[in-house]
Amino acid sequence: MENENLSYDKALARIEEIVNKLEAGEEGIDQLSEMVKEAAKLVSFCKNKLRMTEDEIKQAFEE
């Protein structure tokens, strides 16, 4: 999960997958807990990535 090469789109897809699984509620509590943690991490990764992208774009246009 700490993979730096993870793309935004894959991360997002994984988040959606986790949400679906959570909504289905078919997993055991341990797995659920793991998935939630993963999703939270992924969300923060994505948010971070978005912020970074925004900064890069801003920088790019300012140059």
Add this chain to the structure above:
Amino acid sequence: MQQAISLLELNQIIRDSLENNLSPSYWVIAEIGELKLAAAGHAYLELVEKNGNQVKAKIRANIWQYSFRTIAGRFQAITGKELRAGMKVLALATVTFHELYGISLTIKDIDPNYTLGERARIRQEIIDRLRHEGMMELNKRFELPSVPQRIAVISSQTAAGYGDFVQQLQSNRYGYQVHFKLYPATLQGSEAAKTMIRALEQIEEDAQEIGYDMVIIIRGGGAQMDLDCFDDYDLALAIAKFPIPILTGIGHERDETIADLVAHTKVKTPTAAAEFILSGFLGFEEELLTFLKQIERQVSQKLLWEDRNLRDYTSKLKHISLQKINWEKQSFTTKENQIQNLAFNKVKMQCFQLEKLSEIIKKDFKGSIQKENQNLDSLEKAIKNLDPISIFEKGYSRSEIDGKPIHSTGIREGMEMVTITKSKKIKSTIQEIEDYGK
């Protein structure tokens, strides 16, 4: 019958009557028929009067030694000639009759002016006749060659004038070569005119071959001499009719002879004749030099002009080329500016568009980011909502059989079930199952 007298007595009577009846002296016009000089200095003459060749009157005459010297001297001084046979004279004569020697004239004086006038009259007659016959200008009609190449000379080999002429020609300081041939003639005396005419005839004959372009008559020069032969009518006629121009260098200062008058050109001396010829050469050469100079001047002027022309053309060409180049440069600059302007405009336009695009992108991107954020937020919320912990927090619990949620497995009474709360795991056995709701 008359009484007879002696011859002496008769002659005495004749003398007496002559002495009584005649004037002491008479001015008589007569021609000298004969003139003899005696050893003692007396002159014995025969005076005649002629009508053509016929003698009409004749008388003996003498000039005594004491008067002859005076008379002859004065005569020569004034007329330039010695008294001689054939001359017409005006003489002051006394008639003398001697019983032994008969009648004769003793000449006391001779008026040279009469002879002079007589000669002038005869000369004028010849001139008038020649003029009347159209001879005066006949030889002058020829054009005198400026550079005579072949000259026939009538002169005497031994004459000093001829020597002067030859010397002058041959030692000219310009080094001109003048070709001439001498035709000898007698230049004074009664035969002179005839020999000159013969020489002219010979020249005319030779001219067929040699092609003379000038004839020169040169007299001996030296002391003043008899010029009568040059006043001869026949000679004048021969000169006038001659087919080649004739130059005379007779060598006298006082007056012109008839030969001089009818000749093409007259110069005073033989030396002058040579100078005249040489001056023609010199003049010709000078003319040539003048022409040469003119040609040179013209050519150099022409060259100068052409040079100037060329230079004009060169500078014109240069000017035009420079102008053209400048014009092209300007045109280039204009085009360059145009291109630059166009490019700038294009770039500006592109920039502007890019700006716009980037604005749009920024906006879109912001939108996207926002959307993503919102998405992420909603996902986060959903996750939070789905987090079992947050459910447990609300007091709910979860039940599983064999690690699986009970709604996904078949449940029966007696099965062992685990119930999970916020902080407890509760194991229980299913007592009773009852359906509710629908």
